[in-house]
Amino acid sequence: MLDTLLPILIFAALAVAVIGAGRRVRLWRQGRPARVALLQGLAAMPRRYLVDLHHVVGRDKVMSNTHVATAGGFVAAAVLMILVHGLGLAEGVLGWLLLAASGCMFVGSLFVARRRRNPPARLSRGPWMRLPKSLMAFSLGVFAVTLPSVGLLPEGFLEGSGGWLLALVLAAVVTWGLGEMVFGMTWGGPMKHAFAGALHLAFHRRPERFGGGRSTGLKALDLDDPEAPLGVEKPADFTWNQLLGFDACVQCGRCEAMCPAFAAGQPLNPKKLIQDMVVGMAGGSDAAYAGSPYPGKPVGEHQGSPHGPIVARDGKALVDAETLWSCTTCRACVEECPMMIEHVDAIVDMRRFLTLEHGNTPNKGAEVLDNLIATDNPGGFDPGARMHWAADLELPLMADRGAAEVLLWLGDGAYDMRNQRTLRALVKVLRAAGVDFAVLGNEERDSGDVARRLGDEATFQSLAKRNIATLARYRFARIVTCDPHSFHVLGNEYGELGGDYEVRHHSTYIAELFEAGRLHFKPWKGGGVTYHDPCYLGRYNGEYEAPRNVLKALGIEVAEMERSGFRSRCCGGGGGAPITDIPGERRIPDMRMNDVRETGAELVAVGCPQCTAMLEGVVDGGAEVRDIAELVADALAEAPQATGGGATQTQRPQAVEVV
Template identity: 35%
Template sequence: MSPIITGLLLAVAIPIFVMTMSGRIGVLLAMKGENRFDHIPERLKRLTLFGLGQKRMVDPEEFTPGLMHVLIYAAFMVLALRTVMLFAMGFSSTALAVLTDLGDPFWASQPALLALYKVYLLAKDVVAALALVGCAYFVWTRWKVKPDRMTVSWEAYLILGFISGLMISEFLFGGSHMVVANAAQAKMGATQVPQTAASLVWWEPVTSAVGLAMMPLGENAAHAVGVAGFWIHLAIILTFLNFLPLGKHFHIITGLPNVFFQRTHSTGKLPTPNLEKEEFGTATVKDLTWKQGLDLYSCTECGRCQTHCPTYITGKPLTHKGVNQDLKHWIWDHEQWVEEGYGPSKVKEPLPEIVGSALKAETVWACTSCGWCEQACPVFIENVPRLIDMRRYQVQVKAEFPPEIQRVFEGIERQGNPWGLGQDRRDEWAEDLALPTWGDGGGPYEYLFFVGCAGSYDDKQKKVSRALVKIMREAGVSFATLSKQEMCNGDSARRMGNEYLFQSMAKTNVETWNSMGVKAVITQCPHCFNTIKNEYPEFGGEYRVINHTQLINELLKEKRIKLSSVMNTKLTYHDPCYLGRHNGVYDAPREVLNAIPGLEVVEMQRSKREGFCCGAGGGRMWMEEHIGTRINHNRLNEAALTLKHAEDPNTPYPSASDKKKPGLVGDYKDKGGTGVVAVACPFCSTMLKDAVNDTGREENIKVKDITELVADSLVETRTGSGTVTPGVTVSAKPE
């Protein structure tokens, strides 16, 4: 075409892109280091599955828009090679002749390469056409549907225009060559139409169709359109390239690396700072790690993190999309300050703290750490650890935090439990049960039953503890407790930012348990389960950890316990975030419930991986909700509506596909709906029981732990105190 024009375009565009990217990369290099180069085989596997394969894009709740995005993504991947070809054509007339004319002598000597090139052209044509379908879908979605999760912006329409322009210009360029080739053959009086002539061909079906449509233009006009299409295509590519680092479509560059560098462990595991090196949390943006900075760059603003976010749905000042954008734009506006230390006044000055400059304190403290944002994010942005790091600084350095959690810290530190109740009262719940205590000379015991603070002190959860003992004794499970020696595992302290207190509790517990020879632990609290399973190994606590729903499910499968009908009622199950979303335990609780005769189990609309938080996670159990509506009310409203709809299918039930107002099922205010809400977490139990009382549904809805339901249905065959049987092993199978 024209080497001069092509060269000038590159000479202008590439330096601008390099200058912009140097600032973006410089900021990442100025942030804290972090090792994300471990587990390379696993990272490559995940990159293939979730990055190149786009698996998370087509999650059920967003399947259609996800599929449309995949169509556009596929076009970008396939047309990347075509873009290289076009630049080659711009510099070389030979490349232009060979790549646009399959009758060129070059191809006659390369039949295998010609066949491969035709296959590529077919793929290019198909994905480019499908990309136009995707673009049309997103224009219609933003213009007409206007989903709640999408932010209205001119940038989206501009990018869709760029993408559409690339595809259309490609078709016009290819179609014009077919018209010109056809005209040339006609002038030569050829009796046969060559392969490049304007007729439908299988290797470029769309391009050849465009060529046929352009035939009435004539040779000169078609050639002019093709030339315009060529230069427009290159101009869009280079403009697009320079626009990417300026907006949300930066993820086109950073998305795949971010997927590769995702953490390879459970989302329930928080990073462990080295307190001896004074790693006390995140104060300024330079305290973020380079991976956390890459997370900010990779946020697509798709809003998937909002659809089931408890804080967003209930009107709290936190959306993770918003946090990402606020931090990203603050960094971009102050790149020199972050990278070189020069503030807006052009003199060296320290960076301001994030809380107070880029984010508000109430934003940082609103998160329940339920993990939905990370489950939904297609590029695996890690939002929760970043917020917890900010809390760590607020607590450990500034001593600025919600006042109600001061007593929680004091209770854990002085009495080993967040209520601050006497340590000598830890085993009062089991005074008449004659439970064996680990290290009392009995045993050997197979399992440590870690009762937990709620199971030991909370009146409601004490019943669950006793019910679990009843089940384990009936099954002959070999277990013992720590009695008065048991201490809090530290979960709430860690997620409220008091890392020093958490590490003190963790080290003390691990040292005690290891000295006693503990190998396996049974928990009845998902928060205890998550902490001991995922976070204690960093302190030397390598245990096989089993949640009580997994335990009961295995006992049922092995026919070591038998259930009889105790109720005929409708029941819906609430997934605890730290059992389900963070640790993938969804089936065991449901299999247990389905094994209880007489129960009719109905699912809530937001269940399993889409489950809605009760509002207690992330230490919010101990904090007041002063803003928006209460999260536990929203969840209880959904449970009531689910039970009511099961009774009367004519009861209106909002569609889960309503994109304009997510969480509409949580707006149900009627008293209707009778049955049981089953839980598997003491925090969830407390929050949902409080919601039942707050909303005046005490007569209709009961909240019960799965353990209580099983114990009520249990057929007891053992007599006496129910002494345990040493050596009986139960192993929870992964789900």
């Protein structure tokens, strides 16, 4: 009986799955066109799955092993089941391999069941709670029906009245497993992520991320094309491979657990946001969502359609505007996502529409953007006052020099009294190292970072193109800045507009100067120190070691916070968040200073003017906040003298030849 039923069940399930796949593809193809390397992507998919995806999954060793056993067992069992029971190729080793694959899958399903017994709050429930049972049904059913094929049970054990009943039970179990594992992959349910996820890895909008690469710069809008949409108004305005990426979400909640806005009780949950985009792509409401809601916003009150607005000015829509404006663009969600979904890209795309089409930027957003247009800086300060803080420093100007080894990019911290102390310290360090540097002075404009994160792509591109034109007049080997936001924009986002530069964060450059013997320090005499990783230096640009190496060179042993490195908690200062100022239950910088307090450190070292401002703004923070440049400037010592004469032991190298 099973010899007849199994091929029918297997090929019926496959046929329905193929129909579902076509339906799923049609949903994705509602999005705008996107160029992908079709064959190259498909060929790269296995490596991206086995290496890049599992690099993220592997951070949780238990779940990594569980996923290898369950997913690997399923893929092998599904292929072998078609060969053994679908095509009747049970001879030889295939049947035994099928037993091994289904057994491996069953072991993995036991771990899934244990995790789902009392799941952490970040995991979605609902249909996901049936997944362990479905995994077991598939693996046990396939294992049982394969036993006669390899001779472990007699061929006739399913004959007779009792055998027929057992055969029907086994067929029902296999049907249950096939329904979830195969049918569900393309029609919806927990296994949908497997089908969508595999294709998402093949056709990812940022293929540079794979193979150990990094891709974090926002993609420019074509403002010269009157047909190009200014941001994303409706789900169909996303590119088709973005919609595919949303469908790949496994609802594991890792993004939710790392999101600073969610932890602060602001109305953002990156997992819920991605699921809302899936709802909009297919049409319907969020009533079936079974995970954590946006803080303060109940589930079931939002709905949408592929060609309906994502954010409504009146009436119901998929997402409230304040959800989008809560994001600090810290990329913690992207860094943690095992499916490598690009949450921040989607949020900024939606912000662009609100800003460019409706001018709907909350609180001080509109004022800041107006200031950038009128004065080239977000504070609205007199552009001619950019160098007032350095009146006594006699800084060399590029306009006078024409060329220098280093172009020191001041950033708009030049207008802030607190950051002026950091800039003065950095100038002192550069002069102590004999660096040939110059500044643009009043020719420098805002890098455009805050305009771009607030969605004003037009103002960003205007600022960027004028800065690029200014920089083209001079010769320099590299740009150095103490602002990770300027560092990121200049190094990763100007290139698309014609400005390709070698850019260094000041901590990286100071570390290089020390390694070259151009800086010497007095022993550290202070107390305990911890270090806060800026998001735009760490997660955006992968620089974690240089700041720590500088602190080590000063003789400081860093007391690491629990959330440090790639899992550092955001200070709350990125993405224009202090400007849009969406209220929550608590403040993000307060949480970060609590992290500092737990280390017992008396001082927190930082490498970003926005981090400095946010952390120093915490009432009763309990620890002093100082930039790395300030610590280095205070520790500067004279170079040691050679024993036989007046020359120093290490000679400063000559400035590099600029081209």
